[in-house]
Amino acid sequence: MNHRLSDRTRRVGAAAKRSAFFVLATAIVLSANIALAQTPEQRGLEIAMEADRRDEGFGDSQVTMRMTLRNKNGDERSRQMRSQSLEVADDGDKSLIVFNDPADVKGTALLTFSHKEGADDQWLFLPALKRVKRISSSNKSGPFVGSEFAYEDLSSQEVEKYRYKYLRDESFDGRDHFVIERYPVDKKSGYTRQVVWLDTQHYRVFKVEFYDRKKSLLKTLVSSDHKQYKDKFWRPGVMEMTNHQTGKSTRLEFFEYEFQTGLDEADFTRNSLSKAR
């Protein structure tokens, strides 16, 4: 596997050398153009909007997730949940997450209406009491079920939630990437900035670095095993979040992704929350 990969890299390298002159010439012309036409901020926003545009029209999706929480001694705990999402025109997505494991939280469910601007709406269903509880969504920087993922890392990534800046292009693993920086608009965010690596071909996120409120590197997210669904929508199969300050990490795996399954608004209500399994 490694061998084949390096083989391909070599071939790509040779091809790149052959066309190096043209690339260089084009780059000079392009960068001159960009310098005239676009600031790094505009370029960053443009990349974020293009990534968003490429994911438009997914309609709805369903997926089973397994989370493996690892502490610095290597002890592991797992979580299992099922998530449904609905694309909402002109606003943030709606989502419903039902927990299956650990068994003591089985049936607990979380309904989120994310918004492009302002606080998200969130309701929690507590199965023991049969209680639907509206909860404050302002704790976006808090950990999601004790993991290294914060609520804001998993919520619908709307373009409007950040300001952007293009940094550079960077190649690794045989792919070319845009490297952009984004700054959360919400003052409640736990981050001052994030550095995001998206591949130039499909605008898929491969890596994110998170900087905390003290501006030091807090976490790194690495996404892999991307798959394309419905010939359009790319989703990672694995997301690995490492906390550099605590040594803890969380691996999030996705199984049985389904798109356009016919979910609608009625599947994302307080009523459906209380019935979710």
Add this chain to the structure above:
Amino acid sequence: MNGLTPVRALWLATALLAPLATAGEWSGNVGLEGTLFAGDPLFAEQSDSNLSLAFEPEYFHDWDDGAQRIVIAPFLRVDLRDKKRTHGDLREAYWQRSFASMELAVGLRKVFWGVTESIHLVDIINQTDFVENLDGEDKLGQPMVSLRALPEWGTVDLFVMPYFRERTFAGNEGRPRLPLPIDQDAARYESSRGDQRVDLALRYSHYFGDFDIGLAHFSGTNREPRFEIAFDPLRGASLVPNYDRLEQTSLDLQATKGDILYKVELISRHNFDGRSTALAAGLEYTLTGIFDTAADLGLILEYLFDDQPALRTSFRNDVALGGRLALNDVQDSELLAFAIVDADTQTTLASIEGSRRLAQSWRLSLEGRFFLNPDPTDFLFGLRDDDYVELTLERYF
């Protein structure tokens, strides 16, 4: 007539569940509970410790593309000291059918209404399984036919409840318990149909932006009994539960404004005694990421008011203060500390509830209740020597 004996519940559960053992899904828990009381008991037949085992399985099965569902959730407890606390119930046993914007359910169900934390004023559908816990959060399954309509402008629920379930109470050996024995067999009903009267309830609920609202009316037999003292030359004095008729209109409202939740529960009731009002209102303010950790601390402040003339277990002019600590750790560790203080007598009910997951499928919980500064006129006076600490270890499956 108090519903199910443990044996009957078990028999019924087995009979119902046997054919379902292969389809659908089982979950539930078994819990061992140990209680230690701080002081000597008030009554000779009580003890200063207790041990108890509870079993609560749940079966559910969806079919017809999710349009039909069956849920069966029996409950069984065996108590070392109190014969009355050794009891069983069907918490839920219902069939549900969903239509386009309508749902029909038939059977025993559990329904929760309300927003406040210290007490649950508007929550009236289910009878309290009071022998389980003083906090009133354990409920008996309520037989009903319920219809839910889901128009665009909200949720409308209609409940038709053909059978009344009497409240459970601790027996003479039970602790804590009321100061006199309760003669449940002598329970009296205002309605001539007794426990066969058909109770009705209607509720509208919806949300508007940051506001969640619920408006309801209940017409039926009050879940909370009024006690009359009876005297028998042989057995002495006892308390006889009286179940009066009740018309109750309620409002529950929550405004979710950033870190602060504002909550109101308001009821207006009418019974043989006339009209009365009760209120629970307050706020919950959450401090996130306290002390540079992942923990959240929720501060709870609620005011409780009740002008019902009859002497009852009511909070007439009380302030509830509390803190909820969530560590947001891998074990989901939580701690809720609470005090409800009577503004007139300073009688205080203090409570602490904490829990933490052990390994993947176990949970260890701690509960403590303390009756401080009891005034002889307060209903908590009878529990003045019943401060306790309880540890529960549950295995979930």
